[in-house]
Amino acid sequence: MKLLCSQDLIDAGYEPGLQMKALLDKVAEYESRGIADPKYALKLLKRDVAPPPPKGVMRENPAPLAQAIVPETKEEKENVEAVKRQMHQLLKTPVIARGVILPDACPSGKEQAVIPVGGAIAVENAIIPSAHSADICCSMFATFYDERSSVAKELDALMSSTRFGPEHRHLDDLVRDPVNDENVWQNRFLTGLRDRARTQIADQGDGNHFAYLGEVDVDEPFLAMLRLTGHGDLADRFTPRRYRVLVTHHGSRSLGAHVFKRGQIAAEKHVARTAQHIPPAAAWIDANSDTGRDYWHALQYVARWTKANHRAIHQRFLERIGSASVAEIGNEHNFVWQRGDTFYHGKGATPAWKDEQGRPQLGLIPLNMAEPILLVLGGDRDEFLSFAPHGAGRNLSRTAMRKKFPDQASRRHAIERSTKDIDVRWYCGKPDLSETPLAYKNAAQVRAQIGEFGLAEIIAEIRPLGCIMAGDSGRSWRDREEELTPKQKRQIQHRAERRRVKQDLMDDF
């Protein structure tokens, strides 16, 4: 019987293949020197020839999951079970330390190991693109100002300060992308995207993105709370009275969508090399590699671009109504944040930890268009990874919603009733049932759970006055494609093909 056979060496972490012969020769040499203990022989071999680093595989048991949500109805219970199933799949990823689900959690798709909306994870030295979602930097931004006109007139001004919907044209000659001149376009995750970044500034896109007009009563207790928690600089901008507030909610548009796609390719390539059997949604990029650093820098640029996008809209609006910014607050809720060696990923999760100066972070949590937007201070609850929810969460899927209100009349009636106290504009013309308050979870319940779990402290409420949503343009992406002439289709395919070739050439992730 041999001292060690090739299977023993493979079990010990050596790669099968050509070098196996040399390893077995080594073993034969040990044997000829009189070594008879296989364990000792393996120890010698590992000293002489280090085996390759072990390949990552999904863990047998998931990392710990904290649950900051209490389901009540049957529907909610089913939702939470689905969310936990998704999280448990994801938490088997070897680089993930722990995770949390927040009061607005809802499942996202059926693919293996996809992080649910309202989920967050702590990842060691790695970035998982899928866990910050395709809509990188989906974020909130608020500007406080003094009212100049009626809500209706200010909403008219807002309608011409931004745009929504699936098309993609430059808004007008006056709008500039203030971060387009940054020296970032050599970054492999950003290269080639400069023009679309420039074109889409002041645009908010589709779906649940919105521009909300509200009002807030700033009072002494609110200002005292800001001062007490290290936000005296913000408090100094206010006097105790009523302010109007413009709040926008959108992400990084096509720029971020492409950065995400490239990041996902890089991650899948990385785990194909260094790990085995990792679901695509769990694929990671090593943060301490050149690719990881490039991806990190690209993400930071996407954050700057998105903030500039919010600001561009707010400035255009204030110019149109002849007012000025008193104060600004904003936060991302789809993103990756580094604290030490840990990369916290949130998909629909509001950062609620203390910053480097020990100040609890300010955050904006919208509920639905007819409810206040909450201004919160982070609760810094480490057991919940120090996140708060990002909104009310969706109760019913878009398709389930349409089934519930099948005919036009019932739909119109339900929409009107749920938005009767506010001025709602649907940018593309028709209301979108799935973005009315009817589609969202019970706002009171989400608020209550923010308090029950100590995720954040609500220090002010921005009351709703009006809102612009993208609305239903009447045609899906697919419809639009079907309307194209065969010649247009060929052109699009040709361009896509050229991009792919270019991408492949560029693509050395």
Added chain:
DNA sequence: ATGTTC
């Protein structure tokens, strides 16, 4: 989410 769709 996305001038989509490896």
